[in-house]
Amino acid sequence: MDREDDETKYAPKAPEAFLRGPNQLQHWIQVGGAHAPAKGRYHLFINYGCGWSHQVMLLRALKGLEDVVSMSHLGVKRIGRMRTPEYxxxxxxxDPTGNGFCSAFGIYNSNHEYGSSQLTIPILFDRELKKVVSNDPAQIxxxxxSAFEEWAPTAVDFYPTGLQGEIEDMNGVVFPGINDGVYRCWLGGSDEAYQxxxxxLQAALxxxxxxxxxxxxxxxxxxxxADVRAFPHLFRFDVIYHKMMLREPRGPLLMDNCPATVRWLQRLFEIPAIQQTxxxxxxxxFYxxxxxxxxxxxxxxxxAKYSWMPLGAELETKRRAEELPEASARKDVDC
Ligand SMILES: N[C@@H](CCC(=O)N[C@@H](CS)C(=O)NCC(=O)O)C(=O)O
Incomplete structure (x- = not known):
């Protein structure tokens, strides 16, 4: 378990391209380390909307870690303007951790001065040390x-030794081309960066x-x-990214051009642990x-959703019946 935050090696080259900075908090949960594995000690702050958060929600559900690593949803609104001192x-x-956090800034700065340069979700938080363990989704x-095997009801290893090379190679296509690729289209500052x-993106799709x-x-x-990392962004592609992050001509929708990918989305969506996320x-x-x-x-x-996808309200009812946390779609800021 020693993966570097190496996504920066896939950095784009065009002038004014969108550059995702390296994740700044990368500690490990490991036996004998400052953050020892334990049931109930760690908390995930996430949001149903965010694709990076969705990756960690998916794996937590697939491993059956609901009673081991707690989780709560942040609102869809941010406080202050990004890149200003008030952000x-x-x-x-x-805040189920009992620390009275009312913003991501509060979580990040909980027991040391961290600042506001990278306040992203997902956040893996150590309740005992009151400290962020990691904000790198790949590392989380x-x-x-693997850190909670003692308590995980599902012993499935989603990163088996024999497939790690292939999983990382797939990530070398999916991360720069799709996960970050949609952001490169959306947030690049020049035509070259967009192109x-x-x-x-098209090559990766x-x-x-x-x-x-x-x-x-x-x-x-x-x-x-590899599937866990790709699913959230492809799941959002037709409804959100295609509409919001691409310029005309936007290229085809998955549902019109990528039948095997849509079948794969549906196959994964039908897994109950995945559907609940x-x-x-x-x-x-959120977007x-x-x-x-x-x-x-x-x-x-x-x-724009696929015909096989239930409406959000139906999913919400199901989620309540299963005593899962409700989706947080609040827009109000009162703190
Ligand atoms: N740290 C993650 C990215 C996570 C991320 O960009 N999260 C967004 C939401 S989708 C966020 O929290 N943005 C708020 C901010 O940047 O202050 C990575 O590098 O892979």
């Missing part, structure tokens, strides 16, 4: 996969489609971390501007 990051509607996935991001024409999952016939309705509210009325966001979602 406090995501609003915290409730590895910890969830570079768009070409990379074709690669994934051709892979899924040949196998049920990205690295063969077993579900692995999915809420595209909340995700549309579209906070000024857009909820009804308009819901309309985008209802019109």
């Amino acid at each position: 406090r990051g995501w609003f915290v509607p409730e 996935l590895l910890m969830l996969n 570079e991001g768009f070409a990379g 074709s690669f994934v489609e051709s892979r899924l024409q040949k196998s049920s999952f990205l690295c063969g016939e077993e579900l692995t971390l 999915c809420d595209l309705e909340v995700a549309t509210r 579209f501007p906070a000024s857009m009325p909820d009804e308009e966001c819901d309309d985008i979602y209802a019109k």
Whole structure:
């Protein structure tokens, strides 16, 4: 369990390209370390909307760690303007860790001065030391996969030794081309940056489609971390990213051009542990501007979602029946 935060090696080259900084907090949960594995000690702050958060929600559910690592949702609104001294990051509607956090800034700065330069979710928090363990989703996935085996009801290893090379190679396509690729299109500051991001996105989508024409999952016939890392961004692609992050001509939708990828999305969505983590309705509210009325966001979602996907309200009812936390779609900031 010693993966470096190496996504920066896939940095784009065009002038004014969007550059995702390295994750700044990367400690490990490990036996004998400052953050020892324990049941009930760690908490995840996430949001149903955020694709990176969705990766860790997925694995927590697939491993059955609901009673081992607690989790709560942040609001869809952020406090203050990014890159200003007043920025406090995501609003915290409730803080089950008992520290009274009301913003991501509060969590990050809980027991030492961290500042506000990177206040991203997901956040893996150590209740005992009152400290953020990691804000690197790839690294959090590895910890969830192997640090809690003693308490995990599902012994499945989603990062098996024999497939690690293949999983990382797949990540070398999916991370720069799709996960970060949509952001490279959206947030690049020049036409070259957009073109570079768009070409990379299309190439990665074709690669994934051709892979899924040949196998049920990205690295063969077993579900692995490669699928967990790819699913959230592909799940959001047609409804959110295609509409919001791409310019005309936007290129085809997955549902029109990538049948094997859509079948794979549906295959994963049908796994109960995965379905309980999915809420595209909340995700549309999360991504579209906070000024857009909820009804308009819901309309985008209802019109663009796949026909096999239940409405958010149905998922919410199911989630309540299963005593899972409700989706947090609050927009109010009162703290
Ligand atoms: N740290 C993650 C990215 C996580 C991320 O960008 N999260 C977004 C939400 S989708 C966020 O929290 N943004 C708030 C901010 O940057 O202050 C990575 O590098 O892979």
